[in-house]
Amino acid sequence: MSSTATHPERAGILLVDDMEDNLTALEAVLASLNEPLVRARSGEEALKALLRRPIALVLLDIRMPGMDGFETAAHIKRLDQTRDVPIIFLTGANDDSDYAFRGYATGAADYVTKPFDPWVLRAKVSVFLDLYRKGREVERLRTEIQELRRRVDDGT
Numbered sequence: 001m002s003s004t005a006t007h008p009e010r011a012g013i014l015l016v017d018d019m020e021d022n023l024t025a026l027e028a029v030l031a032s033l034n035e036p037l038v039r040a041r042s043g044e045e046a047l048k049a050l051l052r053r054p055i056a057l058v059l060l061d062i063r064m065p066g067m068d069g070f071e072t073a074a075h076i077k078r079l080d081q082t083r084d085v086p087i088i089f090l091t092g093a094n095d096d097s098d099y100a101f102r103g104y105a106t107g108a109a110d111y112v113t114k115p116f117d118p119w120v121l122r123a124k125v126s127v128f129l130d131l132y133r134k135g136r137e138v139e140r141l142r143t144e145i146q147e148l149r150r151r152v153d154d155g156t
Helices: 020-033 043-054 069-078 100-107 116-154
Strands: 011-016 037-040 055-061 087-093 110-114
Touching: 011 020, 011 043, 020 037, 020 110, 037 043, 043 055, 043 069, 055 069, 055 116, 069 087, 069 100, 087 100, 087 116, 100 110, 110 116
Parallel strands: 011 037, 011 055, 055 087, 087 110
Antiparallel strands: none
């Protein structure tokens, strides 16, 4: 597992796929967003990455050996510290038709079939990054308001 352009305060985009070519393609499509891209080649690696650093979004392949995407998503949604991280499932266009249903039932925010349109995927990822940033800003403002209330209550 490697990461590029990491910064401790910026949340990454977690790319999870067992195929090197798919990870490389995702990196090429998303590089222009100038956000940290974190790679994981398995569900187990993905869970470790989620616990090591802030992640704004997970792009998760469904078909992987060992822990598949559905199992990985279920684990992500069970953990308090990762349950709110949005997941976009990625899968081949000819995969089983109930994959989309299973993906959404597992907690996916979106579902994209491969081969994907790079412009569409980049646009979807951008929306989730904006939502993440706005959520962080709301948290910052909430903390600031609480501190101001505390000062008023303390008379300082």
